[in-house]
Amino acid sequence: MTLLYSxxxxxxxxxxxxxLADRCPPAAVLARAESEPYDPSLWKTLAVDVGVAGLLVPEEYGGAGATASEAAVVLEELGRGVAPVPFFTSSVLATYALVRAAAGTSVGAGAVGELLGRLAEGRATAALVVPFAASPYRPWPVRGGVSAAGERLPGSGAGGETRLSGSVAGVAGADVADVLIVPVPGADGTAVLHMVEREAAAVEAVPSLDLTRPVATVTLDGAPGVRLGEVDLAEVLRFGAGLLASEQLGVAEWCLETTLAYVKERRQFARPVGSFQAVKHRLADLWLDVVRARAAARAAVSDGAEDDGKASGEASVAAGPDPVAVAVAQAWNGGVAVHVAEEAVQLHGGIGMTWEHPVHLFLKRAKADEIALGTPGDHRGALASLAGVPGPGLVGEPVSGPE
Known part of the structure; x- marks a missing residue:
């Protein structure tokens, strides 16, 4: 394992x-945050011209067959720009769920392969219909859920089509997705994935703390869904949590760098604010926190990318994330991103408290990410379980680590 960038x-x-520097500076994101945050033109450029949409899609389905480390680098940069694009929701969460379904079943392999090809080429986006606040360590479903009526529709084909009903709140990326990937609880803690076209579902956007990543309530009322295969939903969410740590790293890096540049220019008592010892100490502490966050984020995606897999060209995502590394990264990075963003707001002084400065977008993204895919407390509890040591007391149902 190496924590260095290739x-x-x-x-x-x-x-x-x-x-992002040319098409998506923070000022541009701020200008459209309250009206239409999603930028389809920017996403087309990133997905098609740069090719980020197909990073995690295996080569046999038309993707790049890259490792989680490459996807993490993209998330770092998107975090630095709070970019309003569905890379994490579509090209990471939904895509990984589909890749795992394709590897574990032959029933819906044709439908999965066709959909992965569309996602890799940037012709479609997808959303995994689970609450963005779902934890890998909680029983499924977390809130609400979808059930399959078991009715086989006429002309359904080998994969089979079923009527799906139910409602799931707080789904990220659903408002801009072309296809919904709907998990239905199956046997032995697995989830059976179904593909539902966006037009067959009612998607209602709801107010979100993060203005650059809206969430929605997805309601299905007898919607036709194509059965794709079974996945371990906890593993999918754990994989997403590991990569989310890289986005949190990007948010923290931007906040630290922007604050450092500001305090070098802002003057009080005929001196730069950054020359005061108290400010220096605060910035030094933040720098150490960010360095540790970078190591944790890289470990969360590097543990699955063994040298043998890279040498043979196989995507490391097939092996799944390392549970300990993911728990460490989220237990640390979630709080670090929020803390650095809070310090950025304070050290920017009066301008940092205004709506016109984009720093508040980074604070909101950091806070929304902190509670997404398991809170730091959830991950600390799981880490204690994995390490075999007494964990912190949690309110409500106890958290247990993966087997």
Missing amino acids: EVEEELRAAVRAV
Whole structure:
């Protein structure tokens, strides 16, 4: 395992950063945050021209067959720009669920492969219909859920089509998705994935703390769904949590770098604010926190990318994330991103408290990410269980780590 960035990853970073600098500066994100945050033109450029949409899609389905490390680099840059694109919801969460379904079944393999091809080419986006606040360590379903009526529709084919009914709140990316990937509780803790076209569902956007990543309530009332295969939903959410740590790292890096530049220019008592010892100490502490967050985020995606897998060209996502590394990354990075963003607001002084400065977007993204896919407390409890040591007391149902 290495925590360093490869040459390919640095090239990918440079490509994504150049596009975001040209098309998606923070001021542009702020200007459209309350009206239409999603930027379809930007997503088309990233998905098709840069090719980020197919990073995690295996080569046999038309994707790049990349590892989680490459996807993490993209998320770092998107976090640095709070970019309003569905990369995490579509190209990470939904795509990984489909890849796992394709690897574990032959029943809906044709439908899964066709959908993965569409996602890889940027012709469609998908959303995994689970609450964004769902935890990998909680029983499924977390809130609400969808049930299958078991009715086989005429001309359903080998995969089979079923009528799906139910409602799931707080689904990220559903408002802009072309296809909904709906998990239905199956046997032995697994979930059976079904593909539902966006037009067959009622998707109602609801107010979200993060203005750049809206959430919605998805309601199905006898909607036709194509059965794709079974997945371990906890593993899918754990994989997403591991990669989310890289987005949190990007948010923290932008806040620290922007604050550092500001305090060098802002002057009080004829001196730069950054020259005061108290400010220096606060920034030094933040820098140490971010460095640790980078190590944790890289470990969460590097543990699955063994050298043998890279040498043979196989995607590391097939092996799944390391539970300990994911728990460590989320237990640390969630709080770090929020803390650095809060310090950025304070050290920017009066301008940091205004709506006109984009720093509040980063604070909101950091806070929304902190409670997404398991809170830091959830991950600390799971880490204690995995390490075999007494964990912190949690309110309500106890949290247990994966087997």
